[in-house]
Amino acid sequence: MRAHDPIEHLIGLLAKLPGLGRRSARRAVLKMLMQPEQAMLPLAAALREAAAAVRPCRICGNLDDQDPCHICRDPQRDRSVICVVEGVAELWALERAHAHRGLYHVLGGTLSALGGMGPEDLSVQPLLSRIAEDKVEEVILALPATVDGATTAHWLGDRLRPSGVQVTRLAQGVPIGGALDVLDEGTLAAALKARRVV
Amino acid sequence: MRAHDPIEHLIGLLAKLPGLGRRSARRAVLKMLMQPEQAMLPLAAALREAAAAVRPCRICGNLDDQDPCHICRDPQRDRSVICVVEGVAELWALERAHAHRGLYHVLGGTLSALGGMGPEDLSVQPLLSRIAEDKVEEVILALPATVDGATTAHWLGDRLRPSGVQVTRLAQGVPIGGALDVLDEGTLAAALKARRVV
Numbered sequence: 001m002r003a004h005d006p007i008e009h010l011i012g013l014l015a016k017l018p019g020l021g022r023r024s025a026r027r028a029v030l031k032m033l034m035q036p037e038q039a040m041l042p043l044a045a046a047l048r049e050a051a052a053a054v055r056p057c058r059i060c061g062n063l064d065d066q067d068p069c070h071i072c073r074d075p076q077r078d079r080s081v082i083c084v085v086e087g088v089a090e091l092w093a094l095e096r097a098h099a100h101r102g103l104y105h106v107l108g109g110t111l112s113a114l115g116g117m118g119p120e121d122l123s124v125q126p127l128l129s130r131i132a133e134d135k136v137e138e139v140i141l142a143l144p145a146t147v148d149g150a151t152t153a154h155w156l157g158d159r160l161r162p163s164g165v166q167v168t169r170l171a172q173g174v175p176i177g178g179a180l181d182v183l184d185e186g187t188l189a190a191a192l193k194a195r196r197v198v
Numbered sequence: 199m200r201a202h203d204p205i206e207h208l209i210g211l212l213a214k215l216p217g218l219g220r221r222s223a224r225r226a227v228l229k230m231l232m233q234p235e236q237a238m239l240p241l242a243a244a245l246r247e248a249a250a251a252v253r254p255c256r257i258c259g260n261l262d263d264q265d266p267c268h269i270c271r272d273p274q275r276d277r278s279v280i281c282v283v284e285g286v287a288e289l290w291a292l293e294r295a296h297a298h299r300g301l302y303h304v305l306g307g308t309l310s311a312l313g314g315m316g317p318e319d320l321s322v323q324p325l326l327s328r329i330a331e332d333k334v335e336e337v338i339l340a341l342p343a344t345v346d347g348a349t350t351a352h353w354l355g356d357r358l359r360p361s362g363v364q365v366t367r368l369a370q371g372v373p374i375g376g377a378l379d380v381l382d383e384g385t386l387a388a389a390l391k392a393r394r395v396v
Contacts, residue, residue, distance in 0.1 A: 006251050006263050010244040016237075017226040024217030029248070030287050031216055033261050036249035039214075044249070046208040047242035050227070051234035053204050063231050065204050089228050 007033070059130070061106030061123060063088050071095075071104060078102040080137040082130065084156070086110055086144060094142060102140075105130065110143060110152040122152075124159060131163050141169040205231070257328070259304030259321060261286050269293075269302060276300040278335040280328065282354070284308055284342060292340060300338075303328065308341060308350040320350075322357060329361045339367040 007029060014025035032039040056062070057069035064070055071077060081102030085091045091104050105127050109117045130136060139160055143149040157167045173191040174183060205227060212223035230237040254260070255267035262268055269275060279300030283289045289302050303325050307315045328334060337358055341347040355365045371389035372381060 006244065006248045007261065010241075010248045013241045013244050018229055019222030019225055020218060024215075026290065027217055027287070028215040030261070030290075032245075033248065033252055033286075036252065040245045040249035043208075043211045044242040044245035046204065046211050047230075047238045047245070050204045050208045050231065051238035051242070054231055054234065063205065063228070088231075089225070092224065092228075 056106075060091075060104045061088070061108065062091055062104060076101075079134055081140065082127070082136050082138075083140040083142050084127065085142050086149070090142065090144075100140070102138075105139075107143075107152070107156075110146075110148040111155060112148045115148070119155070122156075124156065128160070128163065131160065131165050136165055138166045138168060141167065143169070145170075145172060254304075258289075258302045259286070259306065260289055260302060274299075277332055279338065280325070280334050280336075281338040281340050282325065283340050284347070288340065288342075298338070300336075303337075305341075305350070305354075308344075308346040309353060310346045313346075317353070320354075322354065326358070326361060329358065329363050334363055336364045336366060339365065341367070343368075343370060 011022065011025045011029050014020055014028060015022045017025075020028070032043070050065075053065035054063050055065075055067055057064055057067055057072055059068045059072045062069040062071060066073065078101050081100075082105050083094065083100050083102055084105045084107055085094065086107055086109060088106060091106060094100050094104075106123065107127075108123045109115075109121055111117055111119065111122070127139075131139065141153045141156060143153045143156075153169055157169075160167050171194065172187065173194055174180065174187065180188065209220065209223045209227050212218055212226060213220045215223075218226070230241070248263075251263035252261050253263075253265055255262055255265055255270055257266045257270045260267040260269060264271065276299050279298075280303050281292065281298050281300055282303045282305055283292065284305055284307060286304055289304060292298050292302075304321065305325075306321045307313075307319055309315055309317065309320070325337075329337065339351045339354060341351045341354075351367055355367075358365050369392065370385065371392055372378065372385065378386065
């Protein structure tokens with residue numbers, strides 16, 4: 001065996017990415033090696049550029065090549081509503097839904113006894129400062145519908161309410177296009193409990 | 199929208215890789231952005247290194263950072279047996295099986311009327327030269343068990359036999375661990391026809 005095999009080294013690094021196993025990494029490398037100039041060098045340059053340019057927004061915690069991020073800078077956004085998310089992945093998912101016109105706040109996790117996440121690990125004080133300084137009227141807790149997410153939402157609501165802000169959370173119910181017979185009982189019960197007059 | 203968003207640019211390039219859709223590419227980029235120095239810069243460097251170092255072996259067509267490749271250079275390999283494969287992916291798969299101790303020859307495709315691959319697109323003349331110059335005794339046709347693969351094997355066998363070399367092909371039959379009731383009829387028929395006394 002060679003001391004350093006650039007192909008195996010590259011496959012090993014790619015295989016560490018989520019969603020790519022060793023087999024897919026190998027296929028991807030083979031495909032790129034067919035036209036290295038067109039496929040590999042642009043990807044290498046894009047990685048270097050992103051690593052150099054992207055950083056967390058000092059206001060909301062979003063990842064962007066601008067700081068503050070393009071959402072916090074956008075004069076069209078409603079600055080009186082902040083949507084609290086667990087992480088950047090959830091922020092991006094909400095942005096793709098085009099459903100929230102306010103700002104965001106990345107909490108950095110949820111309270112989790114098993115995961116070793118305590119209140120001091122979450123970005124709560126910066127959120128309280130934003131509420132106090134920016135005339136925030138509503139905080140939407142868009143946390144995961146898990147036990148940890150619900151615990152965090154409950155605890156965070158108690159921390160936020162004294163500042164006079166309205167605290168809301170996402171509705172729970174049947175997903176759009178969701179068939180009832182494959183839905184879990186918890187969701188069905190929640191949807192039934194939150195039923196609305198039509 | 200920004201004119202150039204480095205995050206979206208990177209996601210777009212990654213999403214083009216086989217096995218990675220847009221969703222997985224986004225997850226991969228998010229994970230890398232959490233620790234750009236440790237995750238993105240090494241990957242960028244590995245891509246640049248592979249693009250610069252890896253090229254097709256002038257003898258067999260394998261992709262390697264050495265030319266001739268490490269297989270063609272290996273004095274332990276049996277130079278009297280050449281295994282003909284469609285592409286580098288198949289060569290790597292056979293190497294992982296540790297079953298072939300001879301050399302390889304990458305054909306560069308199979309004859310395909312639909313795919314527009316004709317005899318002139320395949321690396322046949324270099325193979326004939328190797329057989330003539332290197333005292334090759336056996337050529338194993340490890341081509342895909344498809345119509346195009348079988349057509350190519352038949353045609354190539356006719357081209358190679360006049361040089362006096364023995365031409366063989368991979369056995370067809372029941373895969374190891376394969377259950378008979380989920381196997382296609384063609385494989386079952388081939389396995390039955392090629393049955394052996396035990």
